[in-house]
Structures are given as C-alpha cells and as structure tokens.
Amino acid sequence: SRSYRIAVLSGDGIGPEVMTEALRVLDAVEAKFGFTTTREERLVGGAAIDATGHPLPPETIASCEQSDGILFGSVGGPKWESLPPDIQPERGALLPLRKHFGLFANLRPGVCLPSLTHASPVKNELIPNGFDVLCVRELTGGVYFGQPKGREERDGEPVAFDTMIYRKSEIDRILRVAFTAAMGRGKRLVSVDKANVLATSVLWRETAVEVAKDFPEVELSHLYVDNAAMQLVRRPDSFDVLVTENLFGDILSDEMAMISGSLGMLPSASLGKQKDGGLYFGMYEPSGGSAPDIAGKGIANPIAQILSAAMLLRFSLGENEAAAAIEAAVAKAIDDGFRTGDIATGAAGETKVGTTGMGDAVLARL
Amino acid sequence: SRSYRIAVLSGDGIGPEVMTEALRVLDAVEAKFGFTTTREERLVGGAAIDATGHPLPPETIASCEQSDGILFGSVGGPKWESLPPDIQPERGALLPLRKHFGLFANLRPGVCLPSLTHASPVKNELIPNGFDVLCVRELTGGVYFGQPKGREERDGEPVAFDTMIYRKSEIDRILRVAFTAAMGRGKRLVSVDKANVLATSVLWRETAVEVAKDFPEVELSHLYVDNAAMQLVRRPDSFDVLVTENLFGDILSDEMAMISGSLGMLPSASLGKQKDGGLYFGMYEPSGGSAPDIAGKGIANPIAQILSAAMLLRFSLGENEAAAAIEAAVAKAIDDGFRTGDIATGAAGETKVGTTGMGDAVLARL
Numbered sequence: 253s254r255s256y257r258i259a260v261l262s263g264d265g266i267g268p269e270v271m272t273e274a275l276r277v278l279d280a281v282e283a284k285f286g287f288t289t290t291r292e293e294r295l296v297g298g299a300a301i302d303a304t305g306h307p308l309p310p311e312t313i314a315s316c317e318q319s320d321g322i323l324f325g326s327v328g329g330p331k332w333e334s335l336p337p338d339i340q341p342e343r344g345a346l347l348p349l350r351k352h353f354g355l356f357a358n359l360r361p362g363v364c365l366p367s368l369t370h371a372s373p374v375k376n377e378l379i380p381n382g383f384d385v386l387c388v389r390e391l392t393g394g395v396y397f398g399q400p401k402g403r404e405e406r407d408g409e410p411v412a413f414d415t416m417i418y419r420k421s422e423i424d425r426i427l428r429v430a431f432t433a434a435m436g437r438g439k440r441l442v443s444v445d446k447a448n449v450l451a452t453s454v455l456w457r458e459t460a461v462e463v464a465k466d467f468p469e470v471e472l473s474h475l476y477v478d479n480a481a482m483q484l485v486r487r488p489d490s491f492d493v494l495v496t497e498n499l500f501g502d503i504l505s506d507e508m509a510m511i512s513g514s515l516g517m518l519p520s521a522s523l524g525k526q527k528d529g530g531l532y533f534g535m536y537e538p539s540g541g542s543a544p545d546i547a548g549k550g551i552a553n554p555i556a557q558i559l560s561a562a563m564l565l566r567f568s569l570g571e572n573e574a575a576a577a578i579e580a581a582v583a584k585a586i587d588d589g590f591r592t593g594d595i596a597t598g599a600a601g602e603t604k605v606g607t608t609g610m611g612d613a614v615l616a617r618l
Numbered sequence: 619s620r621s622y623r624i625a626v627l628s629g630d631g632i633g634p635e636v637m638t639e640a641l642r643v644l645d646a647v648e649a650k651f652g653f654t655t656t657r658e659e660r661l662v663g664g665a666a667i668d669a670t671g672h673p674l675p676p677e678t679i680a681s682c683e684q685s686d687g688i689l690f691g692s693v694g695g696p697k698w699e700s701l702p703p704d705i706q707p708e709r710g711a712l713l714p715l716r717k718h719f720g721l722f723a724n725l726r727p728g729v730c731l732p733s734l735t736h737a738s739p740v741k742n743e744l745i746p747n748g749f750d751v752l753c754v755r756e757l758t759g760g761v762y763f764g765q766p767k768g769r770e771e772r773d774g775e776p777v778a779f780d781t782m783i784y785r786k787s788e789i790d791r792i793l794r795v796a797f798t799a800a801m802g803r804g805k806r807l808v809s810v811d812k813a814n815v816l817a818t819s820v821l822w823r824e825t826a827v828e829v830a831k832d833f834p835e836v837e838l839s840h841l842y843v844d845n846a847a848m849q850l851v852r853r854p855d856s857f858d859v860l861v862t863e864n865l866f867g868d869i870l871s872d873e874m875a876m877i878s879g880s881l882g883m884l885p886s887a888s889l890g891k892q893k894d895g896g897l898y899f900g901m902y903e904p905s906g907g908s909a910p911d912i913a914g915k916g917i918a919n920p921i922a923q924i925l926s927a928a929m930l931l932r933f934s935l936g937e938n939e940a941a942a943a944i945e946a947a948v949a950k951a952i953d954d955g956f957r958t959g960d961i962a963t964g965a966a967g968e969t970k971v972g973t974t975g976m977g978d979a980v981l982a983r984l
C-alpha cells in the first residue's frame with residue numbers, strides 16, 4: 253500500500269495538544285483511504301532549546317530531509333523571549349527551515365466562514381457571506397535574506413542596513429504559483445507592491461504583467477501595499493487570490509488572519525520546488541502562534557492544525573481524497589455547531605468543546 | 619499684528635473644494651484672534667503636470683521656501699496614472715517635498731469619535747468609546763530613499779534592489795518626537811519594528827530603549843510589525859502613540875485610518891527640524907487621497923483639510939488658541955449632527971450636508 257514519511261515538529265505552547273488531534277485525524281483517514289505514514293517526532297523551538305540549546309537541532313533537520321513533508325505545530329513563548337533574535341524559537345527555527353528547504357511559496361488561506369462572521373472584528377454587514385482569500389507570500393527572498401545586512405560606523409555613529417533584493421526568476425516562480433492557484437479558484441489575482449517607491453516592486457509589477465500572458469483567463473490587478481492594507485479591512489470579500497513579496501506578505505497575511513476572526517481555524521503551507529508528479533516538499537503549520545496563555549488547558553482550537561495536515565496530504569503526498577474528506581469533516585463539525593472558545597458565541601445550537609472534543613467532532617464526521 | 623506666509627497647494631480631485639472651506643475657516647480665526655496670513659496659491663500634482671509638465675514646478679518649491687508652512691490638498695487621479703512613477707503626481711510631488719524640506723516626522727492622528735463608531739468597519743462593541751491613536755511615521759529615511767536602489771543584470775537576469783538604511787541619529791530624532799507627543803497625551807508609546815529579522819529594526823529598538831531613559835514617565839513597549847497590523851484591527855483603542863519607520867508607517871497609518879472609518883476627518887502633519895521658539899516648518903494635508911470619483915460634486919468632507927489648517931496653526935505658526943478653536947468648532951459641528959455623506963447614517967438628529975454646508979457648520983461654531 254502507499255506509504256509516506258512525515259516529520260512531526262510539534263514545538264511549544266499549544267503545539268503538542270493540537271498536534272495530537274491532527275495525528276488522530278490522520279490515523280483515521282489512513283485507515284479509510286488505504287495508505288500509511290511513518291511519523292518521526294522531532295524537537296523544535298523552545299522545546300529544542302531547552303533540550304539541546306538550539307531551536308533547530310541537526311537531528312531535526314536530518315529527519316525533515318528524510319521525509320515527504322513536515323507537519324509543524326508552533327514555536328515560541330515568554331520563556332525564550334529574552335534570547336538574542338538569532339536563537340529565538342520563531343526566528344531561529346522558521347527562517348533556517350525555509351531557507352534550507354527552499355520553501356519559497358507560502359500559501360495562507362484567510363477564510364471567514366459564513367457561520368463564523370460574528371467572530372470577525374469586522375462588521376457583519378460588510379461580510380454578509382464571510383470571505384475566502386488566498387494569500388500567496390514569497391518566503392525566501394526580499395529584505396529577510398538580502399545581503400548586505402548589518403551595521404557599521406559612519407561619521408561617528410552606528411548605521412544599520414538591510415537589502416531588499418529580488419531576482420526576476422524568484423518573482424516569476426512565486427507569481428506562477430499564485431496564477432495557478434487563481435486558475436483553480438475565482439480567477440482573480442491581486443498583486444501587491446510599492447512600485448511607486450521601490451525598484452524591487454517595479455520589477456515585481458513588470459514580471460506580473462509578463463507572467464499574466466501565460467494565464468489569459470486570470471484577471472490581474474495591482475494594489476500598492478498601503479492601499480491593500482486598507483482594502484483588506486473594508487472589503488476582504490472583494491479578494492480572491494493576493495500575491496506579494498516576503499515582508500508585505502508577512503504583514504498583510506497576519507492582518508487578513510485577524511480580520512477573519514478565527515486564527516485558530518487557519519492552516520498554512522510553505523512549499524518548495526515542484527517535484528515530478530506535481531507534488532511539493534512542504535512544511536504545514538497553523539497560521540496562529542503558540543498561544544502560551546492557553547497552552548496545556550485543553551481549550552485550544554485544533555482545526556488549524558488538522559487543516560494543515562489536510563494541506564500536507566494534498567500538496568506533498570497527493571492524497572487528495574483524504575485531504576478533501578478532512579476538510580469536509582471540519583466544515584460539517586462547524587455546521588453542526590461545535591465550537592471551541594475562540595469561535596463560540598453562546599448562541600442556541602452551539603456545543604462548546606475543548607481541543608479533544610473538537611477532534612472527536614471532526615473524527616465522527618469522517 | 620502677527621502676520622505669516624502660507625503656501626497653499628490645493629492639487630487635484632477634491633483638493634480645491636475642501637481647501638476652499640479650510641481657507642474660509644482660516645479667514646474667520648484670523649479675524650477673531652488678530653493675526654493675518656498671506657497666502658500664495660501654487661500648482662502641484664496633476665494640475666501642475668497639465669500646466670507645466672512637472673508635478674512639482676520650481677515656482678511651487680520657491681513659494682514654499684518663502685512660507686512659514688505648507689497647506690496641502692491632495693494630488694493624483696486616473697488622468698495621470700499611466701505616467702512613469704517618478705513623474706506621477708503623488709510620488710513626484712510628495713517625496714521631493716519631504717526630502718527638500720527635511721520633513722522627517724509624519725504625525726497622523728487616527729481618531730474614531732465615539733459618535734462616529736458606526737462609520738468604522740470594526741464592530742462597535744470592540745470600540746465602544748471610539749479611539750484616538752497618534753501614529754508617528756519616520757518620513758525621510760529607510761527603504762524609500764536608501765542607496766543603492768536600482769536594477770542590474772546578474773547571471774543573465776535582471777535583479778532589482780532597494781536599501782533599507784537608518785543612521786542612529788535619524789532614529790533618535792523621530793523617537794524624541796514620538797516620546798514628546800506621548801508626554802502630552804496618554805504617556806504610552808508602542809514602537810513598531812521587525813527586530814527579529816531586520817538589522818535596521820535592531821538598531822531602532824536599541825535606540826528606543828535608550829531614548830526612553832530621557833522620558834521615564836512614558837511607558838514604552840515594542841511590537842513586531844505583523845503583530846501591530848493585527849492588534850490595530852482588534853484593539854485599536856489599546857494604542858496611545860505608535861512610532862515606526864517609513865515603510866511600516868506607510869502601511870500601518872493607512873490601515874489605522876481605514877479602521878477609524880472616517881478618512882475624510884483625518885488631518886496629518888509632516889514636520890522638519892524644530893526651530894527657535896519650538897515651532898516647525900511643516901506640510902499639512904488630509905490623510906485621505908484626492909478621491910477623483912467624488913471630485914467636483916460638492917460632497918467631499920472638508921474636515922480633514924480644516925483640521926490640517928488647525929495643525930498648521932499650532933505647529934508652524936504657534937497660533938494655538940486659533941487651532942484649538944477650530945478643533946472645538948469641528949467637534950461641535952459633529953456633536954450637533956452635521957454629516958457629510960461619508961459619515962452619515964440617516965439616523966434622526968443628523969443634518970446631511972455637502973462640502974460648503976459642513977464648512978458653514980464649522981464657521982457658525984467658531
């Protein structure tokens with residue numbers, strides 16, 4: 253039977269407890285759809301710092317290298333906040349993983365289900381049917397990794413600098429991911445840049461116009477990043493797919509996640525180069541953080557982690573039926589009124605559940 | 619009697635019509651508070667392109683140089699959108715004005731009055747008393763102006779680059795403006811950076827911690843820019859003063875303006891070095907754009923322009939009483955129910971007015 257290897261990196265905070273639910277769901281679809289996965293659980297983030305002194309130990313990287321994809325929980329917490337940035341759990345684990353595996357394409361769905369608009373901070377009359385945006389963020393270029401980066405003394409004072417830099421081929425490949433995604437959805441793509449100020453954005457916009465020729469069915473438009481930050485607030489439901497560079501994508505995808513109102517529901521995928529057969533090596537993780545304030549209480553929403561497992565099945569294993577089954581079961585559990593605290597209103601017809609209860613509700617609907 | 623020179627740059631779109639109301643209000647406070655202004659109206663933006671081929675003609679700069687401050691309307695519109703960025707109205711006028719006059723400190727109030735929360739896209743229960751944030755944006759440094767910036771060929775493909783760069787003294791001076799502003803308000807300052815990734819942000823954060831020692835009464839905290847973009851959506855009323863670098867400030871101040879729900883009410887000030895006597899040379903303009911879709915219809919909200927004139931009186935002319943009188947008259951006009959279309963709900967007690975009607979309402983309350 254079909255068999256795969258998955259590196260499981262639960263990390264810190266709510267990571268381990270929501271991961272437990274995702275793995276239970278994975279067990280269930282394996283039995284149902286006839287495939288198996290070998291899972292290697294490895295240390296990452298604060299847990300890895302405590303055990304080994306490093307947020308991303310070599311054994312963890314080695315295990316990821318042997319795998320077909322990485323299921324990631326979340327990292328970070330107050331305990332490690334005063335460490336130097338380089339070895340903090342978030343930065344010291346996420347950036348090296350992205351760079352090492354060339355994970356240049358970050359897919360972040362920003363979904364507000366029609367039944368969950370109450371949880372959005374935005375007025376319900378602005379999003380009567382919720383919304384469903386896909387944010388495609390370039391993840392290995394731009395000012396995050398550009399050289400030179402550092403500090404020197406000039407005219408007797410410190411001067412610090414970072415370099416925002418893009419090769420045309422880096423822009424081209426992320427745009428193709430976004431156009432392809434748009435083809436499978438509403439066929440509308442908004443490319444976000446700051447082409448009135450940045451040279452990198454001018455190249456970005458030119459490349460978008462060129463790549464668009466290969467996707468004549470997709471309607472391409474451009475927004476400046478400041479305007480995009482505004483439009484996401486007022487008209488999130490006007491977007492289909494949004495594509496942008498690394499730093500802008502960091503800001504806008506988080507803004508969008510907050511606007512959706514249910515961070516605990518949002519998965520993400522970070523993909524590398526496409527392999528033969530159309531699959532990707534990738535890393536899959538909830539969009540929200542490690543939420544140390546609610547960790548260990550059994551109340552965290554496991555849906556983001558469960559849907560991250562579904563994305564792994566689709567993009568890295570090609571188990572599309574199993575992925576779709578998970579997504580349908582999650583939708584059904586929400587439809588049937590199951591609510592963790594983050595999305596509950598106390599209205600009639602809701603069943604308030606904890607982490608395991610939500611896992612049970614999804615499992616029962618598989 | 620006290621007399622001043624003002625450069626009046628109305629620009630495009632709704633600029634001229636809202637400027638008319640601001641100048642009427644200025645006439646009234648001059649008579650009341652015993653000072654005079656000489657006003658030189660000069661071309662800028664699209665209007666200047668049409669007349670002279672350039673968005674910022676030398677005569678306009680010369681006139682600004684002779685003035686105590688610039689009252690700016692707004693620039694841009696569809697007519698000039700296909701020009702190259704460098705000579706487009708927005709970029710070709712705003713960036714050179716900022717650079718020429720060293721306008722490094724951009725003050726952007728993000729205010730949602732308790733009586734106007736309905737106009738905010740955010741749910742009213744999240745902002746029961748509205749909010750009042752002051753965003754302080756560094757305006758002449760960072761990736762906007764950093765060198766090198768451009769494009770070259772590498773390994774047979776185009777590569778584009780921008781440089782995000784800050785001298786410590788540039789960071790120090792904008793932080794002092796922000797701390798000083800916080801002292802005159804709620805004494806809470808949030809400094810926004812991306813110190814987990816950017817070298818410029820590490821220097822920014824260090825400098826903030828240092829400058830804080832000179833303002834022991836101000837409570838300083840730090841947020842990463844992605845987190846700030848989230849918190850502004852969910853808890854705009856938790857902020858007092860926010861300070862950040864140029865690009866982050868561009869994005870966050872626009873996001874905040876949209877969240878306030880009444881872009882047409884928000885003025886801004888862009889200040890240079892402080893002069894003797896504590897005054898600044900500065901440029902004052904509405905936060906919203908030229909709104910070409912409603913230009914010439916007499917329906918635009920003139921309050922942002924009127925409040926920009928009040929900021930000019932306070933920061934560049936030192937006519938604090940006149941400034942306060944204008945602000946009080948605006949607040950009274952809103953309290954008394956006067957509403958332009960952008961902030962109207964149709965509720966009982968509202969009087970719907972156009973641009974001139976709102977100007978009249980403010981004038982009547984001076």
Ligand SMILES: CC(C)[C@H](C(=O)O)[C@@H](O)C(=O)O
Nearest residue numbers: 342343346347502814815844
């Ligand atoms: C931790 C940080 C470096 C990271 C980023 O900015 O990319 C995080 O904010 C994210 O978006 O995954």
Ligand SMILES: CC(C)[C@H](C(=O)O)[C@@H](O)C(=O)O
Nearest residue numbers: 448449478708709712713868
């Ligand atoms: C027109 C543009 C260059 C400008 C900027 O980004 O600074 C504008 O968006 C603003 O915020 O005043």
